[in-house]
Amino acid sequence: MTTEQMVNEVRELNLSYLMLAQQMIREDKDTALFRLGINKDMADIIEQLTPAQIAKMSSFSTLLCRFRFDDRLLLDMLTSHSKDRLMSASHAMVLMAGRPVEAFA
Numbered sequence: 001m002t003t004e005q006m007v008n009e010v011r012e013l014n015l016s017y018l019m020l021a022q023q024m025i026r027e028d029k030d031t032a033l034f035r036l037g038i039n040k041d042m043a044d045i046i047e048q049l050t051p052a053q054i055a056k057m058s059s060f061s062t063l064l065c066r067f068r069f070d071d072r073l074l075l076d077m078l079t080s081h082s083k084d085r086l087m088s089a090s091h092a093m094v095l096m097a098g099r100p101v102e103a104f105a
Contacts, residue, residue: 011058022054
């Protein structure tokens with residue numbers, strides 16, 4: 001994959017992410033806050049974005065979304081192939097829910 005192809009993939013991902021986030025926020029803001037890992041102020045901004053603003057934001061070559069976990073324990077829980085996979089994934093979600101929401105200022 002060339003650098004140009006990767007940049008185009010990042011832009012497509014940004015567009016998909018912003019459109020999905022906006023739809024989720026409009027349908028059920030409280031659930032969207034939890035699932036997206038964002039605060040209410042950020043959700044309000046995303047909710048009000050126009051299609052032109054979404055297109056402009058998604059044109060950046062840097063990912064606008066990120067993984068919500070940064071430690072090995074959560075990664076192992078989410079990728080577990082054991083018979084307790086459902087329990088591990090549920091436990092990981094509880095741990096992620098207890099983490100502070102990213103502040104975007």
